[in-house]
Amino acid sequence: MKILVIGSGGVGGFYGAKLVQSGHDVTFVARGQHLEAMRQTGLQIEGDSGISLALQRVTVVEDPRTVKHPDLVLIAVKLWDLKDMAAQLKDVVGPSTTVLSLQNGVVKDIVLKKAFGDKAVIGGVGYVATSIGRPGVIKQVGNLQKIRLGTYGGAPSPLVSELANSLASVGVDALVSDDIQRVLWEKFVFLVGLSSMTCLTRLTIGPIRENPVSRHMLQCVISEAVNTGLAHKVALPVDYAATAMALVDQLPYSMTSSMFHDLDKGNRLELPWLGGGVISLAEEAGVQVPVNQFIADALSPHVNGRPAAK
Incomplete structure (x- = not known):
């Protein structure tokens, strides 16, 4: 080839x-x-x-x-x-x-x-x-x-x-x-949760999943993404958010995400296509994704790289 x-x-x-x-x-x-x-x-x-x-x-x-x-x-x-x-x-x-x-x-x-x-x-x-x-x-x-x-x-x-x-x-x-669409969404919902929460908190996944409040927020991010996929007729199990959280619990304590590394370096973020992708696809399907929207709003000053000092 x-x-x-x-x-x-x-x-x-x-x-x-x-x-x-x-x-x-x-x-x-x-x-x-x-x-x-x-x-x-x-x-x-x-x-x-x-x-x-x-x-x-x-x-x-x-x-x-x-x-x-x-x-x-x-x-x-x-x-x-x-x-x-x-x-x-x-x-x-x-x-x-x-x-x-x-x-x-x-x-x-x-x-x-x-x-x-x-x-x-x-x-x-x-x-x-x-x-x-x-x-x-x-x-x-x-x-x-x-x-x-x-x-x-x-x-x-x-x-x-x-x-x-x-x-x-x-x-x-x-x-x-x-069913490659389902496989893509399985990774997508997991990645959206990992990238959004590690960037929002500036922490590795370990402390996020151990704290009851941040763990619940992570689960909400993933659940909203799963609901968006289901609304678009993706063949995800209806309980896939629980499966994704089980995968989160198997990650190394110190794991972050590629978007976290971009944020840390002051680079552009892939947020518009990750959490932002959930938001745009949810809007098309009439699904509410308030936690994903909150995180996207909170990280929006960083989307194009670290804001210049004045």
Whole structure:
């Protein structure tokens, strides 16, 4: 397969490298020092015990428009870049190109379907703790490397099966789901709770779930997101909020969220597509989400990065 990876950071760099390892023709899109390092020394994945994969040479470009009509475009940029990136890809995506986003949330695929049509977009959920450790190196924490893929209705896709089999052949827990929308929402409601509450309180998940008041607030965030999914006919169990809270109780005490790290660094936040995504989708369905609205309002001064001092 000819694959274009848009965004070669923790997620795109990791899964892209695994697809190179499995024998596919992969072109990465990167910027700055990461781009230069990949050009000069390739791409490495570094785990807790050292380098686990070293690609001495990779194909990397700065402008995705130099690649025409790949079989698959894998998108892993920050959510605020998605609409602009979709516009850039108009001439890249051909009639037979499949588009896969491994970004957070569920709004991403709504955007992509509007840009490229329902048939071009497949769903995917990645589970891996990675980031750019240094230019040219993807740092992986822990051993989790999982992905779930699937089409939005219709017949199973040979490309989806090939993609899952390729990743499984290089050690990724990769499966094809017969209801990828449900899988996306299962992660979404959990992630909204984790990101919203760690950012609001500036705490790790441990103290949040131990305090009765903040625990109740976390459960309300998740319950509102579940109710929104149910209103949109997503096949979530009606008691999925309890399942998500059980997952929260299994998290390491010191765990936060990627949005927490962005807040801490003064970077832009993906809030409009996470908690904000719940709010917009709830409004469409006539569902009330007061706790998600409160948190979005409280964090709104930080959405575009740390406010400048005056």
